[in-house]
Amino acid sequence: MAGAAISRSGIGAPVDRVEGRLKVTGAAKYAAEFNEAALLHGHAYASRITKGRIAAIDPSAALAVPGVLDVLTHENRPDLPLLRRHYQDEVASPGIPFVPLWSDKVLFAGQPVALVVAETAEIARYASSLLEIDYEEEPHETDLKEALHRAAAPWRTRKGYVRPKSRGDAPTAFEAAAVRIDGEYHLMPEHHNPMELFGTTVVRHDDGRLTIYDKTQGALNSRNYISKIFGYGGDEIQVLSPFVGGAFGAALRPQHQLFLAVLAARHLERSVRVVMTRQEMWSLQFRPECYQWVKLGAEPDGRLAAIVNHAVTNSSRLETYTDNIVSWGGMLYRCDNADLEYRIAETDTMTPGDMRAPGAATGVNLFEIAMDELAYAAGVDPLELRLRNYAEKDEMHGIDYTSKALRECYAAGAERFGWARRVFEPRSMREGRELIGWGMATGIWEAMQSKTACRATLRADGRLEVATGTADIGPGTYTMMVQVAAERTGLPAERIEAKLGDSTLPYAPVQGGSWTAASTGSAVALACETLRTRLYEMARDLPDSPFASTGIDDVRFEDGEVVRNVDPMNKRMRFEAILEAAGCPELKVEETAKPGMISMMRKARNSHSAVFAEVRVDEELGVMRVTRIVSACAAGRIINPKIARSQILGGIVFGLGMALEEESMMDHRLGRFMNHDLAEYHVPVNADLFDVDIIFVEEQDEEVNPLGVKGVGELGVPGTAAAIANAVFHATGKRIRDLPITIDKLL
Amino acid sequence: MEAGISRPLPGIEDRHAVPIRLTINGVERQLDVAPWTSLLDLLRERLDLTGTKKGCDHGQCGACTVLIDGRRINACLKLAVTLDGADIVTIEGLAQGDGLHPLQQAFIRHDAFQCGYCTPGQICSAAGLMAEGRARTRDEIRELMSGNICRCGCYPNITDAIEDVLKDRVSEPAMPV
Numbered sequence: 001m002a003g004a005a006i007s008r009s010g011i012g013a014p015v016d017r018v019e020g021r022l023k024v025t026g027a028a029k030y031a032a033e034f035n036e037a038a039l040l041h042g043h044a045y046a047s048r049i050t051k052g053r054i055a056a057i058d059p060s061a062a063l064a065v066p067g068v069l070d071v072l073t074h075e076n077r078p079d080l081p082l083l084r085r086h087y088q089d090e091v092a093s094p095g096i097p098f099v100p101l102w103s104d105k106v107l108f109a110g111q112p113v114a115l116v117v118a119e120t121a122e123i124a125r126y127a128s129s130l131l132e133i134d135y136e137e138e139p140h141e142t143d144l145k146e147a148l149h150r151a152a153a154p155w156r157t158r159k160g161y162v163r164p165k166s167r168g169d170a171p172t173a174f175e176a177a178a179v180r181i182d183g184e185y186h187l188m189p190e191h192h193n194p195m196e197l198f199g200t201t202v203v204r205h206d207d208g209r210l211t212i213y214d215k216t217q218g219a220l221n222s223r224n225y226i227s228k229i230f231g232y233g234g235d236e237i238q239v240l241s242p243f244v245g246g247a248f249g250a251a252l253r254p255q256h257q258l259f260l261a262v263l264a265a266r267h268l269e270r271s272v273r274v275v276m277t278r279q280e281m282w283s284l285q286f287r288p289e290c291y292q293w294v295k296l297g298a299e300p301d302g303r304l305a306a307i308v309n310h311a312v313t314n315s316s317r318l319e320t321y322t323d324n325i326v327s328w329g330g331m332l333y334r335c336d337n338a339d340l341e342y343r344i345a346e347t348d349t350m351t352p353g354d355m356r357a358p359g360a361a362t363g364v365n366l367f368e369i370a371m372d373e374l375a376y377a378a379g380v381d382p383l384e385l386r387l388r389n390y391a392e393k394d395e396m397h398g399i400d401y402t403s404k405a406l407r408e409c410y411a412a413g414a415e416r417f418g419w420a421r422r423v424f425e426p427r428s429m430r431e432g433r434e435l436i437g438w439g440m441a442t443g444i445w446e447a448m449q450s451k452t453a454c455r456a457t458l459r460a461d462g463r464l465e466v467a468t469g470t471a472d473i474g475p476g477t478y479t480m481m482v483q484v485a486a487e488r489t490g491l492p493a494e495r496i497e498a499k500l501g502d503s504t505l506p507y508a509p510v511q512g513g514s515w516t517a518a519s520t521g522s523a524v525a526l527a528c529e530t531l532r533t534r535l536y537e538m539a540r541d542l543p544d545s546p547f548a549s550t551g552i553d554d555v556r557f558e559d560g561e562v563v564r565n566v567d568p569m570n571k572r573m574r575f576e577a578i579l580e581a582a583g584c585p586e587l588k589v590e591e592t593a594k595p596g597m598i599s600m601m602r603k604a605r606n607s608h609s610a611v612f613a614e615v616r617v618d619e620e621l622g623v624m625r626v627t628r629i630v631s632a633c634a635a636g637r638i639i640n641p642k643i644a645r646s647q648i649l650g651g652i653v654f655g656l657g658m659a660l661e662e663e664s665m666m667d668h669r670l671g672r673f674m675n676h677d678l679a680e681y682h683v684p685v686n687a688d689l690f691d692v693d694i695i696f697v698e699e700q701d702e703e704v705n706p707l708g709v710k711g712v713g714e715l716g717v718p719g720t721a722a723a724i725a726n727a728v729f730h731a732t733g734k735r736i737r738d739l740p741i742t743i744d745k746l747l
Numbered sequence: 748m749e750a751g752i753s754r755p756l757p758g759i760e761d762r763h764a765v766p767i768r769l770t771i772n773g774v775e776r777q778l779d780v781a782p783w784t785s786l787l788d789l790l791r792e793r794l795d796l797t798g799t800k801k802g803c804d805h806g807q808c809g810a811c812t813v814l815i816d817g818r819r820i821n822a823c824l825k826l827a828v829t830l831d832g833a834d835i836v837t838i839e840g841l842a843q844g845d846g847l848h849p850l851q852q853a854f855i856r857h858d859a860f861q862c863g864y865c866t867p868g869q870i871c872s873a874a875g876l877m878a879e880g881r882a883r884t885r886d887e888i889r890e891l892m893s894g895n896i897c898r899c900g901c902y903p904n905i906t907d908a909i910e911d912v913l914k915d916r917v918s919e920p921a922m923p924v
């Protein structure tokens with residue numbers, strides 16, 4: 001390997017986001033902001049029933065509104081491929097994907113059943129209110145509680161589903177245990193609610209080609225989805241999503257506005273935009289409601305003897321959405337007996353979907369409340385309880401981790417928080433009329449890597465472009481790519497440009513699961529290494545080369561120059577000078593980085609955290625404030641500490657919402673989420689956030705991937721809600737097993 | 748300063764149109780607007796000033812915050828026809844030439860955004876907050892900035908950025924400890 005290229009903007013430097021200026025000046029354009037002179041606007045009309053069929057649609061009043069061009073319904077829509085597999089996308093759950101305007105069937109509340117296309121969005125929306133639709137209603141079942149009795153183990157599962165693996169004889173060990181806790185834990189459904197509304201702008205060119213600006217976590221996923229359905233060839237459509245206004249999983253799968261906008265653009269041979277309303281976004285996927293039953297049995301000193309962890313979430317009638325809910329406790333703690341079981345119940349809702357730290361956000365947080373209960377049952381400090389049950393291995397699979405610095409997280413977090421000063425007894429700390437509680441919990445997430453390709457192009461002016469089809473929904477992917485490229489090539493960041501969010505770029509999977517830093521980062525690193533080698537060889541082979549008869553180990557790459565280790569003052573050449581001398585207008589390489597499959601299975605790959613929270617509860621009013629959070633994380637190598645901290649912070653805010661605020665409430669008589677806007681669905685606001693300290697403990701990991709990074713997008717969520725719930729117990733002595741903990745549950 | 752080109756009034760709105768005069772980011776404009784057009788849609792759909800964002804269209808998120816006669820307001824709640832003669836500043840009008848507004852600089856330095864979608868609203872809201880002169884402490888900033896939701900959860904960094912500008916200082920951005 002060539003001499004290390006170290007630069008101020010390379011890996012580990014807390015540089016500002018490279019796209020920052022575009023975002024603070026309003027110049028960054030999102031999907032619904034690419035304006036076209038003769039753009040039409042579509043408004044999707046949502047079903048007023050939850051289940052049944054449409055007996056008749058009369059669009060005449062809507063069509064009579066001046067400015068309305070068409071109303072598309074299942075009755076008059078253009079022909080579509082009959083085979084449902086054409087509608088599956090890269091991350092679809094097994095089953096039959098929902099397709100808007102497919103037939104007269106209504107399968108869930110808010111299902112789009114017509115698209116009104118008009119000259120302006122206001123007219124389309126108004127005209128849609130004039131649609132006359134007769135429904136034949138059928139009874140629906142939306143209540144998970146009512147459906148629990150028919151919950152069953154998932155008979156088809158998706159990629160990434162980890163079948164829970166039981167061990168020993170937990171029921172017997174539980175009965176025999178000296179200390180026992182047994183509880184039902186519950187999480188309400190949550191909706192992602194990225195700030196940007198779902199929108200797609202389809203620009204139709206005269207020759208029928210489409211340029212599609214889509215809100216998506218994967219431009220290639222959207223491209224492939226549309227290509228398969230409508231039969232487009234490789235270069236007939238291009239999907240672009242340079243900026244995405246948050247997604248948190250909601251834009252992993254193509255959403256109905258994409259399908260509808262393309263359908264209308266083809267049909268009318270015009271450019272069309274479809275934007276959802278905030279309310280419509282409650283008919284998209286969501287983090288499913290969960291019932292989790294936990295029994296923990298322990299020795300008198302708190303050492304676990306039995307873990308029984310069963311859970312049920314809901315899925316739709318269409319597809320089988322599964323989450324990894326029950327494995328986490330079984331992985332995290334040493335215990336000979338674990339009985340882990342996950343079931344799903346079908347309900348008449350849209351298929352749930354991945355939402356930030358899917359599975360772990362639910363499973364870990366609910367399980368860690370149970371661990372706190374065990375601490376109190378055994379009379380052992382909650383942190384000490386975790387340490388007594390600390391596992392060096394992944395206890396569920398019985399394999400080693402590539403690295404696990406959770407012990408260091410506990411120590412660093414506790415130190416920073418001042419945990420040692422905590423009084424064990426609940427209700428023992430107060431200030432004025434406020435009760436003070438301190439709680440803690442463990443967090444865990446996966447450190448995945450997926451196959452990703454990157455193209456690196458060095459241009460005649462010495463500037464480098466690194467490009468891959470990934471997305472940047474907010475985690476700082478643009479910046480990360482530039483930093484990895486800066487480190488690998490020795491070019492200063494100002495001379496590197498990252499390109500992404502474009503379906504014509506080299507393959508990258510959807511952005512999610514915290515795998516982008518590892519996957520894209522590794523691809524960028526590999527492409528830059530190859531580029532570096534090719535550039536060096538080009539320079540070496542020049543007539544009178546300063547690098548004649550050297551090997552690549554004899555040079556280093558510094559500040560845009562190849563520099564010979566011996567006699568560096570005289571033996572050096574600028575990148576652009578090499579290209580010019582070699583008569584090469586640009587040097588382009590493409591590489592694909594993929595994880596080693598065998599090693600992937602031999603060792604567990606996870607990131608960990610220890611979260612400590614302080615809450616203050618007004619004793620009379622029940623008002624809760626989370627006044628302090630310390631989250632100590634072990635996430636491998638950190639590419640940019642400033643931006644990585646922001647990612648954990650964002651996860652913590654999600655965890656806070658889960659603990660105290662967020663819940664989508666359904667009226668089961670109607671089968672509809674009722675609080676479907678941002679006034680009634682509460683998310684944390686600025687006043688909810690006080691002091692947050694984030695720590696990254698040292699974690700060297702040569703095995704997890706070439707960069708040694710584990711990803712930080714989700715890790716902030718698992719553990720945070722539990723630490724807050726446990727702090728509420730410590731403050732008030734009330735154990736709330738039902739998230740979110742709203743005031744009514746406390747009083 | 749102005750991005751893009753304005754689009755003509757869609758034909759269908761013609762016969763309902765009401766003439767108004769607005770100053771937007773220092774440029775005076777004569778516009779014909781339909782009575783149902785919100786300021787937000789006027790900016791985004793007609794004038795191509797898409798820096799002002801739409802997150803709810805119901806006054807619940809703050810993404811559309813602009814300054815009208817110096818006061819911060821949700822553009823989605825204002826019908827354009829009611830604003831005849833008003834002076835409007837959007838995110839596109841905050842920077843002076845190439846130099847960024849101090850708030851814009853502070854937001855970058857403190858990593859006060861992730862996806863960036865709430866950011867123009869946050870910055871305009873913060874500019875309005877400064878003008879109000881009501882916020883003096885961190886707690887007051889947090890309270891008075893709570894009409895602007897950031898789903899990416901950048902709040903403490905947003906507060907850091909605003910506090911810097913309010914106190915006319917440049918502090919170190921928060922780092923992992």
Ligand code: FES
Nearest residue numbers: 802804806809823
């Ligand atoms: S779009 Fe105006 S407040 Fe949300």
Ligand code: FES
Nearest residue numbers: 861865897898899
């Ligand atoms: S930066 Fe994404 S919503 Fe605030």
